[in-house]
Amino acid sequence: MSKLSNKIRTYSIVLFANLFAVLSFAQDKSLIVNDITQLNPIKINSIIAPTTFGEIMEAVKNHKGPISIGGGRYSMGGQTATENALQIDMRKFNKVLNFSKAKKEITVQAGITWRSIQEYIDTCNLSVKIMQTYANFTVGGSLSVNAHGRYVGQGPLISSVNQIKMVLANGDLVTASPSINKDIFYGAIGGYGGLGVIVEATLSLTDDCKVIRKDTLLSISSYKEYFFNHIKNDTSIIFHNADFYPNRYKKVRAVSFIKTSKEVTIPDRLKPLGNSYSFDRLAYKFISEHPSGKWVRQHILDPIIYRKETVEWRNYEASYDVMELEPKSRKKSTYVLQEYFVPVNKFDQFYPLMTSVLKRNKVNVINISIRHSNRDPGSLLAWAKSEVFSFVLYYKQGTSQGDRDKVKLWTHELTGAVISCNGSYYLPYLIYATKTQFTAAYPNYKQFFELKKKLDPDNKFRNKLWDAYY
């Protein structure tokens, strides 16, 4: 009997220990914050997903250690976390608070995604004025990087923001706009969660409309002139970008979406949800892995895709889903973005520097999307210090330490090249730029840091970006 009870006791202990191990692993896993690249796992201490202003204010006021803020977690370098932090996951703070069709204005909680806003306003024939190409991002995350899209005659997201509300390190709720608490407005937008939690935003909207796609193939050396002669001042063009083809880097396909009264060829007003995107995902795999993938894309796939006349709604073209890019696994290799901005008069100086770095380092570039942006109206951490062209680099890299080291090296070179052209690089991506490169690219960093010291004297709001540079 006692032997049996001993056995039972031993089994129970083993069972309990295993159960405990499984539970703590599950708990540990939920405390690892990572981003879409899967390159930056960070162990945090705890996480909350507030649904009320009060919860955010209480948490910020009472928490003693570091606090990080998470939106959609699509930034790619640990910008939403740091070790042992409390992460405020904003994704459930996602309601529409006010909407006026007549004023073309919407007020939202900051964890809402562009997609949810689009679903809300589409029935009133309205559109988001400025956003990224994909609609999965949260408004708070987009404001904090001061995102941009392919909109002609626009620029950084801040230009479409009427007002924000923020929770500061002491738990106070403040309103900020271009006229009220200006310093907070111009610091927090593009401030990567360093000054506080953006909880609410009032955005100005615009009319939805039908657009027809037109494209033209050009040599890269003629693109700048083409843009200024045919695109920049044409108010009927809504979206425009140029795809710069690797690996020869000689040609671009300039693509515009122009207002039209023609019948739509795609009746959906928004991209349908839940699409498997099997063709797109296979195409990205082929382009990035097959030796002739890039040639086939430029000379066969794209000519077929662009042959067809396409008329669609603006909201349809603005509601891409990042799922279309997602590979089966990101274990051995992963898709990553980088972005570089140059003053428009440095376009012809920068692209040869960039392509020489990419060629020399045999970077597996899938696409470079060239876009234009007006000058930033005053953000402290403006990436558009003047009117700029941007080069959005989409590439594939291995995940081993050796592969990461290589990427770090050529990223330093590219960042050096863009700084030599008086340009800048985008901060939501891998945090490889040196402190000197950061301060050269963001010359108003001192004002931002002074504001942070004033509003957040204990350096509560932290993440990998501010750990690197603040």
Ligand SMILES: Cc1cc2nc3c(=O)[nH]c(=O)nc-3n(C[C@H](O)[C@H](O)[C@H](O)COP(=O)(O)OP(=O)(O)OC[C@H]3O[C@@H](n4cnc5c(N)ncnc54)[C@H](O)[C@@H]3O)c2cc1C
């Ligand atoms: C496939 C893909 C395509 C992209 N295309 C574009 C593009 O076309 N244009 C462009 O500009 N960018 C683009 N990006 C970058 C993207 O815009 C940014 O990474 C953006 O931050 C993503 O939003 P998010 O909600 O995921 O933010 P997160 O990654 O969650 O957060 C980004 C930063 O904002 C902070 N933050 C989040 N919410 C708040 C809040 N409420 N208050 C204060 N701080 C907050 C975080 O702490 C973090 O520092 C792209 C990224 C991917 C992966």
